[in-house]
Amino acid sequence: MTQPVLSVRDIVAGYGEMTILNGTTFDVMPGTITTVIGPNGAGKSTVFKTIFGMLKARTGSIHFKGTDITNAPPRKLLALGLCYVPQGRNIFPELNVLSNLELGGIAASADVNIPQRIEAVLERFPVLRRKGQQQAGTLSGGEQKLLEIARSLLLDPQLMLIDEPSIGLSPMMVQEVFSIIKELRAKGVSVLMIEQNARSALEISDDGLVLELGRTRMQDRAQTLLNDPRVGQLFLGGVIEEKSA
Amino acid sequence: MMNFINLLMAGLATGAIYALVAIGFTLLWQTSQTINFAQGEFVMVPAFFVLAALNVGMPLPLALLVGLALSMLVLGVLFKRLLVDPMLRHGVLPLAICTMALSIFLKETVKEVYSAEASPFPSFLPGGNLNLLGATISIQSISIFVFAICAVVALQTFLTKTSTGRQMQATAQNPYVAKLLGVPVERMIMYTFLINAALVALASFLISPVYLAKFSAGETLGLAAFIAAIVGGFNQIRGAIVGGLLLGVIDNLAAAYISTQYRGAVPLFLLIAVILFRPQGLMGRAEERTV
Numbered sequence: 001m002t003q004p005v006l007s008v009r010d011i012v013a014g015y016g017e018m019t020i021l022n023g024t025t026f027d028v029m030p031g032t033i034t035t036v037i038g039p040n041g042a043g044k045s046t047v048f049k050t051i052f053g054m055l056k057a058r059t060g061s062i063h064f065k066g067t068d069i070t071n072a073p074p075r076k077l078l079a080l081g082l083c084y085v086p087q088g089r090n091i092f093p094e095l096n097v098l099s100n101l102e103l104g105g106i107a108a109s110a111d112v113n114i115p116q117r118i119e120a121v122l123e124r125f126p127v128l129r130r131k132g133q134q135q136a137g138t139l140s141g142g143e144q145k146l147l148e149i150a151r152s153l154l155l156d157p158q159l160m161l162i163d164e165p166s167i168g169l170s171p172m173m174v175q176e177v178f179s180i181i182k183e184l185r186a187k188g189v190s191v192l193m194i195e196q197n198a199r200s201a202l203e204i205s206d207d208g209l210v211l212e213l214g215r216t217r218m219q220d221r222a223q224t225l226l227n228d229p230r231v232g233q234l235f236l237g238g239v240i241e242e243k244s245a
Numbered sequence: 246m247m248n249f250i251n252l253l254m255a256g257l258a259t260g261a262i263y264a265l266v267a268i269g270f271t272l273l274w275q276t277s278q279t280i281n282f283a284q285g286e287f288v289m290v291p292a293f294f295v296l297a298a299l300n301v302g303m304p305l306p307l308a309l310l311v312g313l314a315l316s317m318l319v320l321g322v323l324f325k326r327l328l329v330d331p332m333l334r335h336g337v338l339p340l341a342i343c344t345m346a347l348s349i350f351l352k353e354t355v356k357e358v359y360s361a362e363a364s365p366f367p368s369f370l371p372g373g374n375l376n377l378l379g380a381t382i383s384i385q386s387i388s389i390f391v392f393a394i395c396a397v398v399a400l401q402t403f404l405t406k407t408s409t410g411r412q413m414q415a416t417a418q419n420p421y422v423a424k425l426l427g428v429p430v431e432r433m434i435m436y437t438f439l440i441n442a443a444l445v446a447l448a449s450f451l452i453s454p455v456y457l458a459k460f461s462a463g464e465t466l467g468l469a470a471f472i473a474a475i476v477g478g479f480n481q482i483r484g485a486i487v488g489g490l491l492l493g494v495i496d497n498l499a500a501a502y503i504s505t506q507y508r509g510a511v512p513l514f515l516l517i518a519v520i521l522f523r524p525q526g527l528m529g530r531a532e533e534r535t536v
Contacts, residue, residue: 075429086421103415106412
């Protein structure tokens with residue numbers, strides 16, 4: 001049986017006195033897209049922050065490719081091949097686009113050829129090359145998201161955590177972002193995604209995960225979750241029947 | 246006319262010094278949310294480090310280096326470790342109040358330990374006057390201006406052209422994301438405190454020969470730097486430069502053409518006007534903040 005690329009076991013974490021994650025457990029299989037859905041406050045973003053070492057896990061363990069990465073700092077995770085694109089705008093608005101991109105290579109180990117990686121990423125995202133000298137704050141919302149994704153690809157990750165990639169983007173840009181995510185999977189990169197647009201996200205996903213009150217309620221094939229009436233009612237707007245009719 | 250040019254030159258010289266202090270002020274704010282109300286005293290203190298070093302018989306260049314090193318240690322490292330780090334946990338405002346206390350502490354300490362009198366301070370820049378087409382221009386003003394501007398250019402080059410500089414900018418603009426990318430955020434913040442200490446030391450060495458070294462010298466300087474930072478735009482280095490130069494020139498011209506008595510009021514009028522009509526500052530960008 002294939003080993004999961006990421007394995008999260010019984011994580012308990014939260015902010016101050018407040019506990020958000022209450023024994024979250026799930027796996028991400030290599031080369032798949034896994035979408036996390038769940039109501040507001042279920043702890044979706046908190047899981048990502050905890051995996052990426054921005055929030056301390058009180059108990060439980062997280063393994064990446066068999067290595068224990070529980071509470072490891074971002075720098076180490078990046079070097080191991082994990083990357084994280086948080087929700088919202090995460091660029092440095094006053095720096096130019098190229099400098100923003102280069103900062104994705106800070107955590108690289110000495111044997112990584114950063115200029116070559118930048119060249120490869122610019123090849124994939126020509127708009128960033130064209131606007132390389134502009135202040136990143138002048139890019140459109142969609143271009144800023146592309147910049148963030150491009151920056152996180154600089155270290156050639158094997159697993160990308162991406163939180164609400166489509167929020168605030170135009171429909172065309174959402175398509176673009178989703179196709180990039182599918183393209184990553186085709187290259188063997190695993191993607192763990194949180195997405196408010198749950199239906200579209202599950203449609204391109206292999207696996208799905210339902211979080212509720214900081215616990216894993218269901219983990220199954222994305223297709224199974226899409227067809228599950230409970231999931232449909234809870235998170236997909238209850239329109240499954242109408243659609244299949 | 247020649248008088249005007251002289252005043253303008255003197256204004257640019259003091260303005261460039263204000264700019265150095267204001268840049269440090271905005272850098273601290275950007276990277277660590279420190280509003281340093283002791284910034285004026287930070288300019289006053291290094292001159293006394295140098296005077297102390299001169300008193301034990303060191304030559305001026307060595308004394309200046311010792312003054313710079315002590316400033317970076319005391320006003321950089323110790324300031325951050327002993328005051329900012331413990332207080333910032335309680336919020337921006339408690340820290341700001343602590344820096345006010347620090348300003349009083351520094352003033353009184355210098356007064357008690359050294360002297361309440363103003364002390365002359367040697368200049369390391371060429372002095373004298375230049376006769377140009379029958380008019381006299383102060384060489385000191387020109388050299389102060391040129392030296393301060395060179396320091397600013399060097400700092401800007403460091404911040405934009407080196408990887409460490411860009412990591413510092415990243416930390417200032419978005420510390421959370423900087424950390425996500427593996428930028429050693431804590432170290433970058435420490436660098437900012439060291440740079441601020443170096444900037445105030447430099448300002449101290451430039452201005453003390455003109456206005457003498459005195460325990461109370463920081464009062465006007467701190468206010469001027471604060472106003473310059475706000476007028477220029479609190480979140481911009483180039484704003485601090487423009488604000489500083491503008492303030493220096495206006496200050497000098499107002500003293501000569503309006504009244505020396507109202508000299509101190511003019512920068513405050515400028516401050517009020519900017520806050521009323523352009524609250525983000527002349528060069529600043531509006532900041533969104535969740536409250």
